[in-house]
Amino acid sequence: MECCRWATAGTLFPLLASLLLSSRTARSEEDRDMLWDAWGSWSECSRTCGGGASYSLRRCLSSKSCEGQNIRYRTCSNVDCPPEAGDFRAQQCSAHNDVKYQGHFYEWLPVSNDPDNPCSLKCQAKGTALVVELAPKVLDGTRCYTESLDMCISGLCQIVGCDHQLGSTVKEDNCGVCNGDGSTCRLVRGQYKSQLSANKLDDTVVAVPYGSRHVRLVLKGPDHLYLETKTLQGVKGENSLSSTGSFFVDNSSINFQKFPDKEILRISGPLTADFTVKVHYAGTADSTVQFIFYQPIIHRWRETDFFPCSASCGGGYQLTSAECFDLRSNRVVADQYCHYYPENIKPKPKLQECNLDPCPASDGYKQIMPYDLYHPLPRWESTPWTACSSSCRGGIQSRTVSCVEEDIQGHISPVEEWKCMYTPKMPVVQPCNIFDCPKWLAQEWSPCTITCGQGLKYRVVLCIDHRGMHTGGCSPKTKPHIKEECIVRTPCYKPKEKLPVEAKLPWYKQAQELEEGAVVSEEPSFIPEAWSACSVTCGVGSQVRLVKCQVLLSFSQSVADLPIDECEGPKPASQRVCYSGPCSGEAAEYNPEETDIVYGSLQDFDELYDWEYAGFTECSESCGGGIQEAVVTCLNKQTREITDETLCVTSRRPPQLLKACNPEPCPPRWEIGKWSTCSLTCGVGLQTRDVFCSHLLSRDTSETVILADELCHKPKPSLVQACNRFDCPPSWYPADWQECSQTCGGGAQKQDMLCKQRLADGSILELPETFCSSPRPVSHQACKNEGCPNEWLLSNWTQCSVSCGKGTQTRNAICRKILKTGDSVIINSSLCPPLPFSSLVRPCALSICARHNRPAQKQSPHIVAVKKVYVQTRKQKKLHFIVGGYAYLLLKTCVVLRCPVRRFRKSMITWEKDNKRLISSVHVTVAPYGYMKIHRLKPSDAGTYICTAGPAQEHFVIKLIGGNNRLITPPSGIREEEAMRKANINEALHMQEKHQNGIIFNGSKVEKRGHLTEVSSQYDELISKLLEQRAWPGENLEMWETQDSTERNASSEEDQSQEYSLPFTMVAEQKILDDIIRNLSQLPEELKDVYTKQLIVHLARDIFKSHLEYQDSIFKAQGRRINLASVAYPFHKHVSGFTSSLRTSSAEAHLSTSIELANGLQRPRRKPAILRKISAAQQLSASEVVTHLGQTVVLASGTLSVLLHCEAIGNPKPMISWAKNGVEVKYNNRILLQPDDSLQILAPVEADVGFYTCNASNALGSDSVSIAVTLAGKPLIKASRTIVVNTDLPAVTADIGSTVKTIQGANVTIICQVADPPRPLLHLEDLTTMLLVTEPGVTSVMTSPSGTRLTLNPGSSVLIGCPVGGHPTPNITWFYAGQPISIKHHILAAGQILQILNITDSYQGEFSCLAQNEAGSLMQKTSLIIQEYWWSVDKMMACSASCGNRGVQLPLLRCLLGGTEVNISLCKEKPKPMLQPIACNRRDCPSRWMVTSWSLCTQSCGGGVQTRRVTCQRLTAAGSSTPMLNDACAEVAKRPVDTQSCNRQPCMEWGASSWGQCNGPCIGLRLAVQHRKIFCQTKDGTSVSSDQCSALPRPLSTQNCWTELCGVHWRVSLWTVCTATCGNYGFQSRRVECVHVRTNKPVQELYCSWRPRPSNWQRCNITPCENMECRDTTRYCEKVKQLKLCQLTQFKSRCCGTCGKA
Helix, strand or coil: CCCCCCCCHHHHHHHHHHHHHHHHHHHHHHHHHHHECCCCCCCCCCCCCCCEEEEEECCECCCCCCCCCCEEEEEECCCCCCHHHCCHHHHHHHCCCCCCECCECCCEEECCCCCCCCCCEEEEECCCCCEEEEECCCCCCEECCCCCCCEEECCEEECECCCCCECCCCCECCCCCECCCCCCEEEEEEEEECCCECCECEEEEEEECCCCEEEEEEEECCCEEEEEEECCCCCEEEECCCCCEEEEECCEEEEEEECCCEEEEEECCCCCCEEEEEEECCCCCCCEEEEEEEEECCEEEEECCCCCCCECCCCEEEECCEEEEECCCCEEECCHHHHCCCCCCCCCCCEEEECCCCCCCCCCCCCECCCCCCCCCCEEEECCCCCCCCCCCCEEEECCEEEEEECCCCCEEECCHHHHCCCCCCCCEEEECCCCCCEEEEEEECCCCCCCEEEEEEEEEEEECCCCCECCCCCHHHCCCCEEEEEECCCCCCCCCCCCECCCHHHHHHHHHCCCCCCCCCCCEEEECCCCCCCCCCCEEEEECCEEEEEEECCCCEEEEECHHHCCCCCCCCEEEEECCCCCCCCCCCCHHHHHHHHHHHHHHHCCEEEEEEEECCCCCCCCCEEEEEEEEEEECCCCCECCHHHCCHHHCCCCCEEEECCCCCCCEEEECCCCCCCCCCEEEEEECCEEEEEEEECCCCEEEEECHHHCCCCCCCCEEEEEEECCCCEEEEEEECCCCCCCCCCEEEEEEEEEEECCCCCEEECCHHHCCCCCCCEEEECCCCCCCCEEEECCCCCCCCCCCEEEEECCEEEEEECCCCCEEECCHHHCCCCCHHHCEEEEECCCCCCCCCHHHCCCCEECCCCEEEEECCCCCEEEEECCCEEEEECCCEEEEECCEECCCHHHCEEEECCEECCCCCCEEECCCCEEEECCCCHHHCEEEEEEECCEEEEEEEEEECCCCCECCCCCCCCHHHHHHHHHHHHHHHHHHHHCCCCCCCCCHHHHHHHHHHHCCCCHHHHHHHHHHCCCCCCCCHHHHHHHCCCCCCCCHHHHHHCCCCCCEEEEEHHHHHHHHHHHHCCCHHHHHHHHHHHHHHHHHHHHHHHHHHHHHHHHHCCCCCCHHHHHHHHHHCHHHHCHHHCCCCHHHHHHHHHHHHHCCCCCCEEEEECCCCCCCEECCCCEEEEECCCEEEECCCCCEEEEECCEEEECCCEEEEEECCEECCCCCCEEECCCCCEEEECCCHHHCEEEEEEEEECCEEEEEEEEEEECCCCEEECCCCEEECCCCCEEEEECCCEEECCCCCEEEEECEEEEEEEECCCCHHHHHHHHHCCCCCEEEECECCCEEEEECCCCCEEEECCEEEECCCEEEEEECCEECCCCCEEECCCCEEEECCCCHHHCEEEEEEEEECCEEEEEEEEEEECCCEEEEEEECCCCCCCECCCEECEEEEEEECCEEECHHHHCCCCCCCCCCEECCCECCCCEEEECCCCCCCCCCCCEEEECCEEEEEECCCCCEEECCHHHHHCCCCCCCCEEEECCCCCEEEEECCCCCCCCCCCECCEEEEECCEEEEECCCCEECHHHHCCCCCCCCEEEEECHHHCEEEEECCCCCCCCCCECCCEEECCEEEEECCCCCECCHHHHCCCCCCCCEEECCCECCCCCCCCECCCCHHHHHHCCCCCCHHHHHHEHHHHHHC
16 A cells, blocks of 8 residues: 655656656657667577677657667676586577588687677687688677676677676776675785795695685796685685696686796686695795785675564554674675675664554553564573682673573564664673682780790781671681790790690680681682590590582582692691590699690690791892792601691691891892884884993892993893784885976976785785775975076067068067066066077078069969978977978878968968868868978878869878988878778889879869879888988988088977078989989889989089079078088988998198088188198108198108198188287298298197197188197197287186286186097997997907008908097097098997998908197007808717717818908808718727616516616627627626616605594584594605695595484474455564484584475465544644644645644
């Protein structure tokens, strides 16, 4: 019966809104689906298990097309298949086994995980490599991949989540829970280190429980892993993991990899058994095992359903609880299992109202459900408190509290505790007996027993409890004595008594009667009973008593008797004398004399045993003052032997006697403090403590002195120890601060957080981010750097000042300063460094202006294209191009491609790449201003770019150059069809290249697209050869850049390609390249290679020449000139690498080439440039030296003349003047100026030593070069005689020898430049480095002043090193045969290494290197000898036998080079000579022992025997073997043994213990499980590792057994009467119990767990009730009406009459 509730205003509006929204959505879907018929029923599932697919169809009711799909799919049969079902894809392949393929039958196996088409049925023929696609589509429901839930439907792979829903992306967490949060398992990580032991063969690494996932173990070391398993049914197993592979262990897939030094074990899981990973020791070295896995939390809280309502009507309540559930056994267990996991939080009980309908009775009576009346609620019930653990001074007592339930019959049975959790659980422990313990209370002493001399006195000692009552329980050891000696100072006149007179009778008797008896305790002790009556009625008699050994049983609070020997300590006396008063009827009047007589007889009895002192105990302290106690013994006076203390009178025991001992001070000793708290809560922390050396002076005063540690002789205890050695949970650790975002002026720096785990060994392991559960914190901070130096802020360049031809571009500059806070301020321009003019103005060149414009073209758009080919030779950040050309560029270059148009709006321009429209992205920017930009070129950017302006089109082709000067092929991401199409086009282009002689200009889109692919690669072959032939400058441009630095100014990144330098971007006209291609196509094949090289050489020369002309035109516009003198040497050094045809044999040839090149520029006006020559100083005769500037002249003793040449060029012609050390040279009859401006020094002396400078000047400027003249073996100091005047600068610099006139306070720097002439070195570091990076087999040699030699084979390569040093660094020049080197070579390491490749016979000769600096020169040389490798057979190998008929001797084959033996592999290309063996040592052999092979061993284990034959024989020269006597062989060698032991290892067998009791879990009627242990042992019973029995069949360790304990079944009683006759709340219950079949008595329910437990309650009479009369059912209806609660359903129904009237 559904109940309705009124909706409040707060809930009504959202409800209406949702209804309106849903109706609107329904209408829109209805409009869309109006043309469709209804969906049909779902088809049958494509599979019966393992996940299949089902579909549903619908028809389109319209003649038009309907929007949407006519088919829909869903997953079905999402249950696991049984193991015998097999793989679904394999079933489809095997269906083709009976169908012939190409005439043969095959057994087909599935091919899974095809990355290209996973939904095609590809199968492989078994035993062959044949793979065939047997069907284009697999059946619906087939998995796409083996390790994925994705399935194939209609030939397409559809995504399936772990919830088995199509299109779902839900994944399992690490615990295997679909869409879980990882809370149902925990990460276990650790490390095990082996501890080798002589008696230990293996050890346990870790136990991995059932259900664990993602298990990974790595063993490093010599030991081996093996597994032990135990299933939930108790079946045990082992696996030795002996080889690499994947296999199953207890239905768990194992992947094991075995390496020489480590083993890796992976199990994806979940485990189907408990795995124990063990390590078997196999070596002396330690091994470590690192392991990680996710362990399931197998005990988890589970909330129960609501209990039945406590009332059937009128309002009741019902509760829930939480129970601890074992996921492995699928049953409820005790709560403590769930408390073990801190992740488990027990849900709190929920309480709700129920059965709120009114009761039918008129007086409001409600029928109580069984839980209330017939079946009360479960309740707590407790057992009685146990006895207190202590009889006094506070103890504890406990009891058992359990939750019980009472059924209808009144039977009480225990139930789960959660059923009683609605009330607090009673305490199970409480304190008890918190009162003080009983203690002895001594009364006052009696008077002394005598009136004179020495006597005794007595007192009464009582045991008093906390209430003041006399009781037992006091310790006898602490009882005060009751007798003491006393002395009366009155002298006696009687004979000397042997003993003191005993006390008067009343006192003695009172003390005897109050003697304390022992009390029974929980420790076995002697308990004496009461004394018997005295044996006589008068006089002296005896008393006896029984002494027992007893103990108090705490659990039952009863006393038990024990054997006498169970009690320790002296046994109390069981007999004593007694006195019953005087006999013969005499009056009992007290008479001292009679007392003496009576007690005299007692004294005679006691005189036999008496107490005596017997020495002292050991001192209580070894130093610093201790105590010794006198030892009291009971002595037999006659025999002087020590006897039992019970024979002596206890009251006569002497008092305790103490004395001091060992008063001397203690020696120094270590005092140890307490450990501090641990520094870390996990991982491995440290604890510290104070340890100091102290000296105790006196124990009484506790005076201590602190001493130095050296005075304590014992080893000092440790100050530190490790603590909290267990793994920390993963957490975030901060990394180092990253570099600041700015080098100055503020900025920010970031600190990453890494997920790490501190392990128990102190190491920190970095983990993936998913291992840290908390969100990753991010940290930033401001940088603490200084403000930036003042700098110029430059604007962008303006557009070119002209639309065609050559113009200029400008930009603005602002001086600014960036503060340390990051803010920038604009400051005065004078505070910034000077800005070159070229930084603000630069030339620009657009397309050549058209001379004639045809009127017909004015109306149509036109693209101004530039038909050029560009080759980039050095890395540059940005390059600008105009469409129409080809560019071969380096990677990571930024490219700006412009499309200049006429009569067309630039914003309408469109761009395409390879016929695909280009749009702006992160990598490519398409600007609306007629240009596009590619950021940092990458391989995929190569292609044809098309600019379209209306009907006009123009293309630009970009190709990329790799690091090895080879063109990069396009990336491989193109589809197969497109790649095949492009390959066919490229092949056709290759065939047509010979016939191309034109270039395509602006045309229509249709025409252009037909030709673009053809022309995109037409220059590739030519450019590739150009890149192969020439040696581009690359990165080594230091010399060029240094010499040209005075002529160049810094520019922006976009304009670096226009600076005057080596041609970083070579430019050629397309027409020139077209002519070369056409000429080559017309040549015969045999001449094509030769002419190709020549054309490449001319092309390189023309490119460089045109580049110079272009640079010169720019410099003219800036008012500068090219320094041609500085062009000559770098062009020779770098550009000469294009081809050997550009090189000449001398420096003058290079110079003339440079000058001719300059003359081709129409000889403009130039400032002077002095030509630097690199040749060495020429010794024309023994006394005359001629040299050029830039060299060093070393004066010897016989030098008579020195001629210094100085050649300069310029327009107008420059004037020459000379200076020495900064002072103008004074010419005289010894120092002459020659007509060619050379300086000649006749008869030089030491005064002529110095730096001579040649100055060349004209109207445009000046140039100067110095030359050093020095004495042999002496350093040269560069001095000057100039006068330096400084009037305003704060600092001035001058050479030594100058005169400085400056203002006060200025800083003066004096330079003393010393020249060190070149000198030979023993080692060249660069040569060693080169040998490491070059190919193997490259030979090296070092030059020396005396010369070295090296023999080489033709075709090999050599590195020649010139090891020299000096200051300044010498300039090195290489010569071959005394002439500047002209053969093909490479200069490396700044001239110190000469590389020659593919050496031929013409390279034989002397190579020399000349090292020169300002202080002198040095010549070193080496000679190369070119010889072939050849085989030599001039020696013989040793004979193969010393005797017999088989001795042969072969010639020794050696590979020689110049008479030196080299590696034999170097002669492998030479034909080997024929080698004929020569017989040798053909003579009879001496007698020797001959043996046969060993026979098989007689035993496979446990020790066997092998035998062989031993005979004495002699081998003759004819090859026959003659038997000899054993004596003949015995003279030569000892006779070999013919018998040996074998297979001595012990025999192994499986041993088994006897079967255990049949008391395992019940698995059926009268059936249980019994176990036994299986172990591997030798035949003699010694246990060994189980691995040694792995080859033998293992016996069973479990079996079923018959037991009467399992003869049980569930017994149910009849159902109780239903609590209601109608409605929804009827309830009835019954009793369910497990009983024994034979005795019919209840037993524990676990014995019946092998069968499902019947339910013990159920609903009943679930039928609607008839309409009731509207009347009140409670007396509170008037209150309901007053409070206006009638609108609420529960009150309206119970107060129907009252609320109806209202």
